[in-house]
Amino acid sequence: MANRKIRPERAYEPKGIDALDLRILAELQVDARVSFAELGRRVALSAPAVADRVQRLEEAGVITGYRAEVDPRALGFPVTVMVRIRPAIRELQRISEIAQEVPQIVECYRMTGDDCFYFTMHLRAVDELEPILDLFTPYGHTTTSLIHTAPVPRRPLPLE
């Protein structure tokens, strides 16, 4: 029988991260393309020193990547949709697999509640919605919302 002991994979304390690291992270969250030299000037450190710190933050998994943020509408995806799903019994794994295979889906989470699964996707037209939803309806109950605007634009973690 499988081991059912449940425990967190790791402790959640930020260890080995000091105030200087937080300042570096704050800068990189706002402008990921800033040079090490410029970053060094902003936090009063030499370029090699910041490069060292950034590398450590990457290796420690604190920085998970650097992404250019694009406007989906400017690229021909005027429709953004959020879908919540209440999976049928034992179908959650299958729903994850389908979500993985639909490229329009750009993020996807499991969470607490009746609708324990949700994802966001960008579409070229509303026409695309129905066939995608039909991939999921055999395995759960879907609730779909079209996203209008962002009253709060996406912003960085509050690292003081």
Place this chain on the structure above:
Amino acid sequence: MANRKIRPERAYEPKGIDALDLRILAELQVDARVSFAELGRRVALSAPAVADRVQRLEEAGVITGYRAEVDPRALGFPVTVMVRIRPAIRELQRISEIAQEVPQIVECYRMTGDDCFYFTMHLRAVDELEPILDLFTPYGHTTTSLIHTAPVPRRPLPLE
């Protein structure tokens, strides 16, 4: 009386964006810190040429920023929460304003449906949840979910 004519602010066709731009965007969505020289090698263009294109994409609003992605748990925010809100009549504006003022909220959207407002936030402990929800409960009905995992990790737009 206010002008009630409703029309989209702009057309949604990707104009003036060619296949080379899409390749550049695909690269930058995966690694925003790549150098222009390296980017040029990947798309078979000189460094000045890619730099020009990237600048035009920025000025056109196609690229909206460059963000370092960080792991909230590694920074002491082990709790990620998604909150949907069904606003009371005429209180939507107030809800937006409150969301704006809560730094733990990192994204926030309006959408169709009964719960026409939602946001995501990162917390240092579950203790933080109740006082934040209490900011909103006077103005709407909240539905809160704790986010567990990401069956599909955040990924770029499918630009072929």
Place this chain on the structure above:
DNA sequence: AATGAAAGTCGTCGGTT
């Protein structure tokens, strides 16, 4: 709109404190 060359800046490495 892209290229190639030139000047200034940056990234990186090794040695030092």
Place this chain on the structure above:
DNA sequence: AACCGACGACTTTCATT
């Protein structure tokens, strides 16, 4: 853990196609 100095790589500008 950070600094300095040096070299190779990169960014940026400009003239040319």
